[in-house]
């Protein structure tokens with residue numbers, strides 16, 4: 001039997017390195033170029049980190065040897081300050097139960113039912129933009145966050161997020177900065193210590209919880225219950241005890257879905273508009289598809305399958321800017337990946353951002369080219385060369401929902417508006433929480 005070795009990597013502890021703290025993405029990228037597809041980092045004495053870029057290793061960790069890994073406590077603990085024990089965080093039997101319970105809401109038939117919510121809110125946003133003077137400047141990231149929150153609220157919980165949209169999106173952004181600091185800062189005070197940051201976070205969490213709890217209370221007061229995800233989780237009974245979820249459990253699930261269901265899609269849409277600006281040839285193919293398929297009428301749910309190029313733009317955007325750019329795992333037992341030894345309790349990062357640029361699997365990886373996502377091209381590729389939605393049993397439950405939503409929203413907005421950059425500052429990436437554009441993409445709305 002071959003003797004397992006430790007993968008190559010830098011010798012210094014990265015926790016003490018300013019360049020890692022200031023530019024995680026750049027530093028990991030540099031290490032990938034220097035050391036190859038499986039890299040060992042010393043974080044602190046006693047804490048090791050492994051970056052697994054190669055699709056074979058990704059498939060091993062997320063799928064074929066997934067039982068040796070769990071979500072990394074270092075990342076899930078700070079996240080659970082906001083999401084509690086919701087489905088993104090939970091493990092084992094609790095997770096299996098949650099997943100079984102929610103899965104029907106994401107089946108194809110349910111998605112067709114909510115597609116009209118997507119087109120309706122996208123059209124409402126068009127009408128809102130039409131009410132602005134031509135050439136008005138908007139904050140694109142913020143606008144997409146509002147729109148995707150409206151959609152997820154109505155689609156999953158039949159709730160009009162209405163006047164809570166601004167408050168939720170603003171407050172949520174402040175909490176993500178805090179959570180990211182909790183994940184990446186070495187020394188932090190526990191939440192019960194009344195530092196200004198802790199107090200601010202608790203206040204923000206209270207605001208978000210109040211909005212989510214009102215959705216649950218509102219439903220309890222309704223006479224007739226819509227058949228939606230909220231009804232499924234509120235009606236679920238434990239098979240052994242017959243008991244229903246507590247208010248805290250319900251709150252955790254609602255908060256998890258509000259967060260997971262809007263942040264990722266909003267940054268995807270923002271990046272898509274940014275990439276279209278830089279690639280007029282792709283934009284004109286998009287406009288051509290929209291004209292041919294829609295013939296000047298607004299998109300309806302059935303158009304989703306008639307807009308393959310629009311969807312390919314979304315898929316290519318998710319390749320270059322996967323919102324969940326690195327999935328954190330922890331080994332529960334010692335493991336071996338491609339002949340290298342990975343000890344128990346090690347932190348393992350599976351970075352879609354780099355795998356999606358792997359030159360053995362992607363020609364001209366930095367180039368924005370939606371044609372990579374024709375059926376023929378997709379079927380030729382390694383299954384784990386592309387995983388914006390993760391993989392294996394923990395694959396994103398909302399992946400089809402997200403692709404449908406982003407496709408329908410992009411076509412609806414691009415049909416009526418051309419977006420031009422309203423700032424000449426270069427756009428850089430902010431990998432805090434999700435992979436966001438740093439300056440929020442101020443854009444000028446020009447009517448088409």
Ligand code: HEM
Pocket residue numbers: 071087088089099152257260261262264265268322323324327328387388389390391393394395396397398399401402
């Ligand atoms: C472009 C949009 C989206 C992206 C890129 C994305 C990405 C991901 C990824 C990578 C995971 C797996 C995380 C891991 O393995 O550690 C995940 C899980 C999850 N996503 Fe998404 N997501 C998107 C949209 C959505 C939407 C629209 C919803 C709900 C409406 C959603 C709900 C969830 C849930 C509940 C999980 C946890 C699933 C589980 O652990 O069983 N996501 N997502």
